[in-house]
Amino acid sequence: MWLRPERPARDRQLSRVAIVTAAVAVLDAEGTPGLSMRRVAAELAVTAGSLYWYVDGKDELLELAADQVTGEVDLPAAGSGDWRQALAQTARSQRAMLLRHPWAASVLSRVPNMGPNALRAADRTLATLAGAGFSPDLADAALTAVSNQVTGAVIAETAWRAVVTGPAATLADWQRDAAGYLAQVTERYPHVAARLTAPAPDMEAASEARFDLALDCLLDGLRARLGNRS
Amino acid sequence: MWLRPERPARDRQLSRVAIVTAAVAVLDAEGTPGLSMRRVAAELAVTAGSLYWYVDGKDELLELAADQVTGEVDLPAAGSGDWRQALAQTARSQRAMLLRHPWAASVLSRVPNMGPNALRAADRTLATLAGAGFSPDLADAALTAVSNQVTGAVIAETAWRAVVTGPAATLADWQRDAAGYLAQVTERYPHVAARLTAPAPDMEAASEARFDLALDCLLDGLRARLGNRS
DNA sequence: ACCTGAACACCGTTCAAGT
DNA sequence: ACCTGAACACCGTTCAAGT
Numbered sequence: 001m002w003l004r005p006e007r008p009a010r011d012r013q014l015s016r017v018a019i020v021t022a023a024v025a026v027l028d029a030e031g032t033p034g035l036s037m038r039r040v041a042a043e044l045a046v047t048a049g050s051l052y053w054y055v056d057g058k059d060e061l062l063e064l065a066a067d068q069v070t071g072e073v074d075l076p077a078a079g080s081g082d083w084r085q086a087l088a089q090t091a092r093s094q095r096a097m098l099l100r101h102p103w104a105a106s107v108l109s110r111v112p113n114m115g116p117n118a119l120r121a122a123d124r125t126l127a128t129l130a131g132a133g134f135s136p137d138l139a140d141a142a143l144t145a146v147s148n149q150v151t152g153a154v155i156a157e158t159a160w161r162a163v164v165t166g167p168a169a170t171l172a173d174w175q176r177d178a179a180g181y182l183a184q185v186t187e188r189y190p191h192v193a194a195r196l197t198a199p200a201p202d203m204e205a206a207s208e209a210r211f212d213l214a215l216d217c218l219l220d221g222l223r224a225r226l227g228n229r230s
Numbered sequence: 231m232w233l234r235p236e237r238p239a240r241d242r243q244l245s246r247v248a249i250v251t252a253a254v255a256v257l258d259a260e261g262t263p264g265l266s267m268r269r270v271a272a273e274l275a276v277t278a279g280s281l282y283w284y285v286d287g288k289d290e291l292l293e294l295a296a297d298q299v300t301g302e303v304d305l306p307a308a309g310s311g312d313w314r315q316a317l318a319q320t321a322r323s324q325r326a327m328l329l330r331h332p333w334a335a336s337v338l339s340r341v342p343n344m345g346p347n348a349l350r351a352a353d354r355t356l357a358t359l360a361g362a363g364f365s366p367d368l369a370d371a372a373l374t375a376v377s378n379q380v381t382g383a384v385i386a387e388t389a390w391r392a393v394v395t396g397p398a399a400t401l402a403d404w405q406r407d408a409a410g411y412l413a414q415v416t417e418r419y420p421h422v423a424a425r426l427t428a429p430a431p432d433m434e435a436a437s438e439a440r441f442d443l444a445l446d447c448l449l450d451g452l453r454a455r456l457g458n459r460s
Numbered sequence: 461a462c463c464t465g466a467a468c469a470c471c472g473t474t475c476a477a478g479t
Numbered sequence: 480a481c482c483t484g485a486a487c488a489c490c491g492t493t494c495a496a497g498t
Contacts, residue, residue: 012481037472049474050482058472106339109385112393119419126421140425144386144437145379145444152382156374159342189349191356195370207374214375217451218444225443242462267491279493280463288491 014046016054020064027065027103035062035103059111066107067115072097075124083132084219087146090125091215095150102158105151134226142222149218153211171203244276246284250294257295257333265292265333289341296337297345302327305354313362314449317376320355321445325380332388335381364456372452379448383441401433 022043026035037058041048055061074093076086098105107113122143129139164174175182175197186193252273256265267288271278285291304323306316328335337343352373359369394404405412405427416423 014481036470038470047483048472049484052473053481106336109336109339109389110392112386112389114393119415119422123419123422126425130421136424139421141440141443144383144440145447148382148386148444149375149379150382151385152378152380153374155339155381155385156342156378159339162340163342163344185349189353191360191369192349192353194366195356210371210374213371213451213455214378214448217375217455218447220451220454221443221447224450225447244462266489268489277464278491279465282492283462 014044014050014054016064018044019051019054020061020068023061023065024068024101028101032103032106037061062107063111063113063115066104066113067117069097069101069104070094070113070115070121071117072100073117073121075121076128078124078127083128083134084223086128087125087142088215088219090121091146091150094121094147095154095211098150098154099157102154102161105154105158108151132226138222138225142218145218145222146215149211149214153207153214157207244274244280244284246294248274249281249284250291250298253291253295254298254331258331262333262336267291292337293341293343293345296334296343297347299327299331299334300324300343300345300351301347302330303347303351305351306358308354308357313358313364314453316358317355317372318445318449320351321376321380324351324377325384325441328380328384329387332384332391335384335388338381362456368452368455372448375448375452376445379441379444383437383444387437 019040022040023035026039026043035058037051038048040061041051051061055064073090076089125143126139129142130136134142164171166174182193182197185196249270252270253265256269256273265288267281268278270291271281281291285294303320306319355373356369359372360366364372394401396404412423412427415426
């Protein structure tokens with residue numbers, strides 16, 4: 001009788017959050033190609049089929065995972081500060097979050113994020129903009145422009161990072177491996193070759209600077225179109 | 231002897247371009263989930279394994295397909311017109327192309343497009359910008375900002391389109407199907423709900439207008455940072 | 461050189477059957 | 480109600496074997 005295992009406190013071993021959390025862990029560790037229902041199930045010491053009791057399928061699981069990580073975005077306090085700083089802070093925080101979870105950016109290309117965390121973030125910024133005198137249309141355009149800039153920048157950056165982190169370990173390694181192709185590129189496309197062969201010791205900082213520049217351009221333009229009410 | 235089939239003019243039945251073209255056709259018709267090696271092979275009346283003689287694998291095939299459609303982008307003539315119009319035209323043409331081939335945008339999130347067509351386009355714009363007095367860094371930032379805005383906008387737009395074109399056929403249908411969720415959203419997130427429940431009879435035009443606004447903001451900002459040399 | 465056919469290891473998803 | 484186990488139909492990729 002000492003061998004008789006104690007019955008689990010609950011019959012239920014699984015939960016939706018447990019599944020989503022496991023999925024996020026797998027995605028962070030091995031990226032989109034590493035995610036499979038069987039893999040997530042194994043992570044939870046469970047059978048693949050049982051996941052379908054809590055989740056509709058792989059696509060829904062990916063959407064849930066994407067919204068879970070959107071919860072990591074820092075939102076400025078409700079009615080605090082000026083709109084420009086609020087928008088910039090949200091954008092930078094969202095960019096940082098997507099760079100931490102690169103797979104999330106590619107989920108967005110299949111389904112718009114309409115989970116609670118995404119809606120909350122969008123609602124918060126729209127409220128801020130409305131309070132600053134933006135018309136509904138302009139507020140909409142502003143939110144769209146900034147978040148599109150974020151996702152576009154993250155997609156380009158992670159795609160490039162995947163090249164460098166693939167077979168090659170560093171930028172210099174890649175430049176050596178692809179030397180043949182780069183030579184051909186240099187000959188035919190001199191301007192773009194300058195970008196590729198540049199030493200660029202701190203690529204991360206450079207792309208952050210480029211992002212900040214684009215963001216500033218957008219914010220300047222929005223302020224100009226807002227008129228001089230604020 | 232009349233039954234003896236004429237020998238084919240060439241032994242070779244396949245070619246890389248034939249494979250890529252078939253892949254693009256499948257992708258356009260059925261999207262990324264519809265693409266499989268076996269499907270492309272069937273399209274060419276051939277066995278799946280034979281594709282590997284011409285192509286390294288599915289990932290490479292996707293990259294080749296993406297670069298093939300980037301060839302559809304209209305590039306402004308080499309040294310013609312002002313930089314602003316050239317950049318805007320390229321961006322709009324690229325946006326239109328990605329909306330025609332939505333799967334291409336999601337390919338970019340895995341691998342940066344370094345195919346010949348993409349390099350040619352990038353080189354052309356960089357040359358135009360250099361000719362207009364842009365420093366290499368600013369030209370780089372300009373190209374990055376604009377093309378990131380394009381991909382971000384297209385990703386958001388096609389993702390949204392997938393929602394509406396999924397089970398529901400039109401925006402009104404979707405609004406009816408998701409009425410329960412929308413009611414909950416309206417209560418909790420009033421600002422964002424206004425976006426979702428709006429009638430918006432011409433969504434395509436609206437998102438094009440938003441894109442043009444963002445593009446104009448970026449171009450204005452770049453001109454300001456260029457100084458008054460041009 | 462180029463393509464077939466079959467195999468391998470893996471998928472997502474379903475569903476009876478158990479508890 | 481919740482989970483297992485097995486099955487189904489499909490993958491990408493490899494590779495001997497044919498021609």
